[in-house]
Amino acid sequence: MDGEPVTKDSEWVAKLRVGMPVVFDGEQVFVQSWADGWVQFVDAANRPVTPRPLRAVVKAIASPENPPPASMLLHDLDDRLSDTAIGKRDYHRALIRYIDTGIAPWQGDNEKPSRDVDPDVIHIEGKRLAAIARRIAEHDEIPYETARKRVSRAIKRETAGPTATVDGRYTRERRKNRDADIPALVEKFLLDRVFDPALHTQTQYLEFRLWLLGTAPDITKPPSERTFYRLVNRVHKRMPHLKTKSKTKHGTEQAPKQSFALRHLERPGSLWQIDATTSNVMLWDPKDRTGKARTYRVTLVKIIDSATRMIVGRSISEHSSGVGVVLALADAFASMVDDRETVTVDGRVYPRPFVGIPRALTRWPIPPRRLITDNGKDFLSNFHVSQLARLGCEVEFARVRDPRAKAFIERSFLSYKTEFEELCAGYVGGSIDERGLHTEALLTWDQLWERDQQWTDLYNFREHRGLRAELGRRISPYQRWAELVGETGFVEMPKWENEWIRFLPTFRAKLRKYGITRRYELFNAPIIETLLRTPGASRDGYWTFHYNPSDLRQVYCFDPDGTAWEVPWVLRTEDTPQFSDHSLTVLGGQVGDLTLRRTEYQDRMLQLLIQWRADDDLIRGGRSELSRTDEMNAVAYERLQALDSGTVIPSDMDYDLEELLDQAGADVDADSDDDLDDIDDLFGRFA
Template identity: 95%
Template sequence: MTKDSEWVLKLRVGMPVVFDGEQVFVQSCGDGWVQFLDAANRPVTPRPLRAVVKAIASPENPPPASMLLHDLDDRLSDHAIDKRDDHRALIRYIDTGIAPWQGENDKPLRDVDPDVIHNERKRIAAIARRIAEHDEIPYETARKRVSRAIKREAAGPTATVDGRYTRERRKNRDADIPVLVEKFLLDRVFDPALHTQTQYLEFRLWLLGTAPDITKPPSERTFYRLVGRVHKRMPHLKTKSKTKHGTAQAPKQSFAPRHLERPGSLWQIDATTSNVMLWDPKDRTGRTRTYRVTLVKIIDSATRMIVGRSISEHSSGVGVVLAVADAFASMVDDRETVTVDGRVYPRPFVGMPRALTRWPIPPRRLITDNGKDFLSNFHVGQLARLGCEVEFARVRDPRAKAFIERSFLSYKTEFEELCAGYVGGSIDERGLHTEALLTWDQLWERDQQWTDLYNFRQHRGLRAELGRRISPYQRWAELVGETGFVEMPKWENEWIRFLPTFRAKLGKYGITRRYEVFNAPIIETLLRTPGASRDGYWTFHYNPSDLRQVYCFDPDGAAWEVPWVLRTEDTPQFSDHSLTVLGGRVGDLTLRRAEFQDRMLQLLIRWRADDALIRGSRSELSRTDEMTAAAYERLQALDSGTMIPADMDHDLEEVLGHNDAGDGAELDDDLDDIDDLFGRFA
């Protein structure tokens, strides 16, 4: 409103306009024309913009109390609807004398019946008295309630609901945003697997292409509120609620001290199956073209920073230990950098300050799951060697390892759901587009970029001493500045200790693993050294992807390479997988006894059927004639020669140059025709 006698109205989508006594609603506006819809949602003839302006200024369209009244019922919350119904029931009580706790067909009492009591003040006093008796409240309170309801009803519909539903508050936001949100949800039809946060990011991308003129998109809170309104009218678009653990699965209280103010005090590790379908360009034997990998990540509880990660086809065995190795390797690699928003930062070291150990600085305690992936002897042995205490989560509840679970949730909603080939985490939740486009190395590269961005992103759960929100990397830097740091030892052959291990019997010809023999001078040295091996066995490390050699450490800590006895300079790389495939191929050449009997039974069935056909087609020839004829037929089938048919004699005479008179003329001098003749049958 500019003045009391002037008012300004903006033409918006959904706005009601009265033309010739008929109310229509604005559908779109452009190029000087306005398209309308009638009450039945049918298009009406477009009107010029000038005619619409004159119609709005006519007495048929008085200045509205609020432009938000035409869809008020659709936007009210459940609590607001209950309050509105109570108000209407109270107004009905005042107008008809029928109390809110009475039915529609009940008769009003005599002292509140408007047909009997014509004194308005006396009847309202009786209504207040009846309400006070029924609700067990003071009479003055009931009288104020009735008076307030009468004033609100006289003030119009804007006074009967909360003013926030009817107040114009769209100065900083485009009025078409609610319509665009509804159109976005209808166009995309999000499936239950996608998170609301992912919908907001998708909406921002969709808005740039659909409505680029909107300079200020809605906030997440506004978007959630608008999506909730659409879901209220269209429940089929609403996402499913995720399964929640009951209170019986709440983690037990732990009295172990948690020093979360120092980096490296407490790490959390967990594994999850990737929700992105990957494409296998090699198409391995016996496997499908698309597959899913397993991600293992480690997070520091004090800083919420992702310190280690790995990607593998299975988390058991190698996958978990590779994440631990990645966490320790990042402590000593000072050459890598991180690029965030065009700025280059050194990759943060992780570890516990003021701790001098033989190996790279380990955490004091690592919380793991109680699954077989984390309880294997290989995994526990690696952590025990590093001096790290292991604490198993004995309760199946995500609150036992809240930090790593929240990190995986952010990974799903901010990374995986936006990737091509996304599928839901459970069987009944699948994404719309499951076409696998990425390979595992492309996913690993993108995961590294997202991890760096996550470590530098503002974290809601981290606050500095001055109260500002900081990133996990900034929190790590401040904590290290408070407690100090030390220089890390060099990474010398430490990667070997994270390889899978096996114990083998030492012999003069070497050691054996999977029927492959490995030998080196170190084995002979261990055999001659008294007390090196009390039981004759020694621990060796092997790389599952390269079995041309295995590794071991002598009692002094030096690393040794033990090659395959048949290895040469030209030996190609072979792995456990290739050995397994080779074993399967060799196995196809040998039939087990049961398989032989099944194949023999199939042959007998086919032979018995052929015997019946042979009996019916036997001729009267002697056995000698049959055997001879069969032998000649077999020889003829093997012969690749060509026999000239009898009808070629006439053509031969023409080729040889004989005249029609048959006068015995000599052959033509041109011998090329003869060459062509034999060339046809060469």
């Protein structure tokens, strides 16, 4: 047949094989030979049977009665086909009908075919197929060559039988080319790699191929990437823990065993839990800050009382830091002496359960006995631990890789995320599959903080499901606090006197006759000379000072009798603008290439600071030399200072130190009775 055109008969002949089984009228026979358009058969006993025409044989082979070995799934093919597959199969059948009868797919069954495609008129097969391709190209508006290829493919698929007219995945045996041990090997691979870092999909597949070469070298045909991930998904459904991140896997495996020794806390303040979390709400910064993006996320620190589940402390900062942790603790204590505000819930006025940043009970203040925290560097800082020691609060560090020790605060973060953050504009979630509906950064940090305050009020007044499960009744954290206070009592907290200063960061500096230095900045006041002249005031010549990171125009110190003093920057004037550590860092970068003496450097810094503030109103309203953390800390310390009734002695005041100290000692006894009366009035307002 060399040199002859490939006709339909020649294509069918190419499909025949000696010994191929064929079923005619329910009886199975086997192909023996074929020639001149006829096929000779033999039966199972090798006896010759009646020959049959080639066309009849090929149609019988393509019928459902003669499924080839790869099409054993044809019996329920119609039930398993998708809508798309059914549409493709129906179009194929209509195209074959077009080739056999000349009736186009867009024609009805009773319509007559066109003369140029009618098999009864045009007997030359190639000419008729070319005409069919032209009509398909005109109707579907496609190139002629594309239509010609479509006709040729339809003929080949019809010749191959039903298995070729649909997607091969519907008819092929899926396990034909896959080793039976592959599913077990995939599971073993995942178990062996349980603590490995999470890999990209393609990387994980290549890692499996490499692992397979060393584990099962006898497997010559590994699964495809698609099959591999299908098997991986099956394993993950049975063992979901294998799907978690590597860090979580390590933590779960290395976490200490549960002791089952539950704490039964019956007193508010017996155990507080503190932790920090990154907000899932993207914020917008309306001010232009050097080197800072306009969108960012803040860190929230919260404190919760274990006995009542009440949030008693909060703070906000741009980055997690020891100052942010201490601010949460400081405001929790500050709120115990602040009775200036109330909260309205459903039209009813209550004494605000916690006020400011953060807020806690003012009617029944109870300081904590113990604070449980994790082992992060912010909570292990000397600043934080020393503040706890000063307040008489024991610190308990949670066990490593065991979040159950702080279960209440961890669960409150989940409530905060699902009940508050997901409803805020700019919610971005913890991963890409948790994005909110409105991810555009819209809120500023103070707007978010105000909304968080309102939500926290509702949280402490609403029914708490954890308390309901524990007590068997509907009760809010605020009501639970009030009930336990009735059983255990509360502590009378005196008003603050310069207590806010003690919550500021500290540094120790050498006392010199010209003052003290911090970051090459000079501070001086008469109290420095007094401390130098007082015998035994400072044994090593150093003294502890407090500073506000957001306002370095002055620092503070306490004398041996506890009186607070202000120590100003030596170049401070009435017009000196507020500056911070961040301002010093920015300024240091601007003059870092110069060689200036200390006084020249300070003069230059003052000129620059005045120049920055002397710009036009538009620029000054749009720029800020404070970092976001400085700005948040400044607001927090201003609120703390507003609660304080102490007096700081200014540096320019004329005074006699001995006379002041004698007068202060004489007034202690006289003022103590008045202070107690004030406390009685403070806690009797809501009685």
